[in-house]
Amino acid sequence: MKYHGIRGLLGAAAVATALVTAPPALADYPVQTVRLITHSSPGGGMDVFLRKIGQHLGPIMGVNFVVESVTGSGGAAAMAAVVNGPKDGSVFYGSTPTHIITSLLSNPSVTYEEMAPVVNLFNDxxxxxxxxxxxxxxxxxxxxxxxxxxxxxxxxxxxxxxxxxxxxxxxxxxxxxxxxxxxxxxxxxxxxxxxxxxxxxxxxxxxxxxxxxxxxxxxxxxxYTDERVPGIGDVPTAREQGYDLVVSKFRGIAGAKDLPPDVIAAWEEGVATLMKDPEFRDWYEAEGLQNAYQTQAEALAARDEFVVSLQAFFDEFGIN
Known part of the structure; x- marks a missing residue:
């Protein structure tokens, strides 16, 4: 995935819902049930995204996925729930630029620096x-x-x-x-x-x-895309309408820092397989999502580049 700065990249009640009843966890994954936490309210984009991931990734990884909506404080409550949770591969965060923006513009108890990407999946x-x-x-x-x-x-x-x-x-x-x-x-x-x-x-x-x-x-x-998005009608881009603004929102999975290497490897392998699944591909292409799969190392490098670009954007527009 290529980032172009902010112009190119561009919530605390909990609601938990089991997504699928998957087979017992595989021997190489340490837990049977995994919580996927989002700052988005039920029905929001990340809530939809995580439910669809759980539906298709559960059988691949042999895991029961559960989605929890932990809203409030611009994503800070959800971030804290992940970082303060167990470090055994049982809790993750549906990541977007929100948790980075919140970290840079406020003083949350947990920031993006105490987290790490696991994998990235899409540009949205x-x-x-x-x-x-x-x-x-x-x-x-x-x-x-x-x-x-x-x-x-x-x-x-x-x-x-x-x-x-x-x-x-x-x-x-x-x-x-x-x-x-x-x-x-x-x-x-x-x-x-x-x-x-x-x-x-x-x-x-x-x-x-x-x-x-x-x-x-x-x-x-x-x-706010470089080209028109299929599947939503013939909608012109902002650029075509005379406004030079291109933004794409990354979507992925993050967790607490320093999770066990075997957990990271299982996610990387599982999601790489998921992205090739024809039914899952039909879904994300219909939603206008762009395949931007990244391993943890690639996602970490992209995150660091994004932080620099984002801070420059804040400085340019006097946002603090």
């Missing part, structure tokens, strides 16, 4: 969406309204430390506009704010929007 395109009957047809319509009526346009994003919130900071600077950015505990909650009319615009991933798109409730008007 960011999209801009509105209600199906919204008068906004293009990004230009939103910009024009925001320029004519400053602070009148409300944009719904997920957590305060999410990449979609950072995308909005950059978009406002790029367009010299002032909008209200409404944050939530996760992507599922953010979509509700658009559906109930609290916000006129939302920024999200395709997986979070798929159900509402198919129900005819929302439509995507732009993607």
């Amino acid at each position: 395109p960011q999209t801009v969406y509105v209600l199906a009957d919204s008068p906004y047809q293009t990004l230009g319509d939103i910009v024009a309204d925001a320029q004519e009526n400053p602070s009148s346009v409300v944009v719904s994003v997920s957590t305060p430390g999410s990449l979609d919130r950072q995308v909005m900071e950059e978009f406002q600077a790029l367009t010299e506009t002032s909008m209200i950015v409404l944050t939530h505990d996760g992507g599922g909650d953010a979509i509700l704010s658009v559906l109930n009319g609290t916000a006129q615009v939302g920024v999200s991933e395709i997986a979070e929007l798929r159900g509402q798109m198919e129900a005819g409730k929302v439509r995507i008007i732009a993607t």
Whole structure:
């Protein structure tokens, strides 16, 4: 996976749900049940992502996967649950840029530096969406309204430390506009704010929007990608609409630092096999996800590069 800085990369109740009843754990994996923790609220993009992983990866690794939603503090509560948990391969974190952003912009009890990537799987395109009957047809319509009526346009994003919130900071600077950015505990909650009319615009991933798109409730008007994304209609990119902003959100699995090497090796082998599974591939391609599998060593190097780019972005826009 290639990173291009922030422009190119671009929640504490727990809800646990068993994903599949897999065969007994294989002899080379130390535990039978693995918890996958997310900062996203149920129905959010990472919640959907982890459930699908558990469904397909469980039989491959011989493990029962359980998803837990630990919301609050921009991902800090979920990070603490992972780092303070057992170091035996039984608890992991669904990672996105959020936990890095939260670490850099606040003072959480646990930061990304006490964690380590295990594997990365995808780049997840960011999209801009509105209600199906919204008068906004293009990004230009939103910009024009925001320029004519400053602070009148409300944009719904997920957590305060999410990449979609950072995308909005950059978009406002790029367009010299002032909008209200409404944050939530996760992507599922953010979509509700658009559906109930609290916000006129939302920024999200395709997986979070798929159900509402198919129900005819929302439509995507732009993607922050280099090229148009198949499977969502003929939606022009932000660049095609005159706004030079390309963002892709990495999705992967992270854990506490210094997990046993055999645990890391089992994940690397299991996920490498998963990415070749035809049914799983059909799912992620339909969701607009881009295969960006990385081993731990590769993901660690990419993370460190991202941190440098992210800090430069914060400095450029005076975000602290």
